Amino acid sequence: MADKLSSTQRERALGGLNGWVYDEAGDAISHVFKFKDFSEAFAFMTRVALAAESAGHHPEWSNSYNRVTIVLTTHDAGGLTTKDMALAKVIDTILV
Numbered sequence: 001m002a003d004k005l006s007s008t009q010r011e012r013a014l015g016g017l018n019g020w021v022y023d024e025a026g027d028a029i030s031h032v033f034k035f036k037d038f039s040e041a042f043a044f045m046t047r048v049a050l051a052a053e054s055a056g057h058h059p060e061w062s063n064s065y066n067r068v069t070i071v072l073t074t075h076d077a078g079g080l081t082t083k084d085m086a087l088a089k090v091i092d093t094i095l096v
């Protein structure tokens with residue numbers, strides 16, 4: 001199982017991501033994505049779902065019309081790990 005990140009590791013990893021924010025209470029990172037419409041939002045979710053499944057690491061997320069909120073944390077470890085940072089990086093690349 002992946003180890004929880006130290007605050008130094010976390011800040012360094014966050015610096016390499018695009019627009020993710022740290023939630024201290026949940027020891028998680030989150031990002032609210034906005035799209036043109038539901039179709040675009042759901043297409044994004046489909047791509048993230050496939051990437052998550054192949055990584056064996058899954059987001060907590062919600063969707064409302066053109067908005068997708070993603071929260072990443074590692075349940076098995078009880079907080080943020082490299083798996084969350086790696087999935088966030090993949091999600092960033094899906095967006096471009």
Ligand SMILES: C[C@H](O)[C@H](O)[C@H]1CNC2=NC(N)=NC(=O)C2=N1
Binds near residue numbers: 076
């Ligand atoms: C057995 C399986 O790999 C684990 O249950 C994985 C699946 N996806 C997961 N996703 C997340 N976000 N946290 C986990 O601890 C986790 N565990």
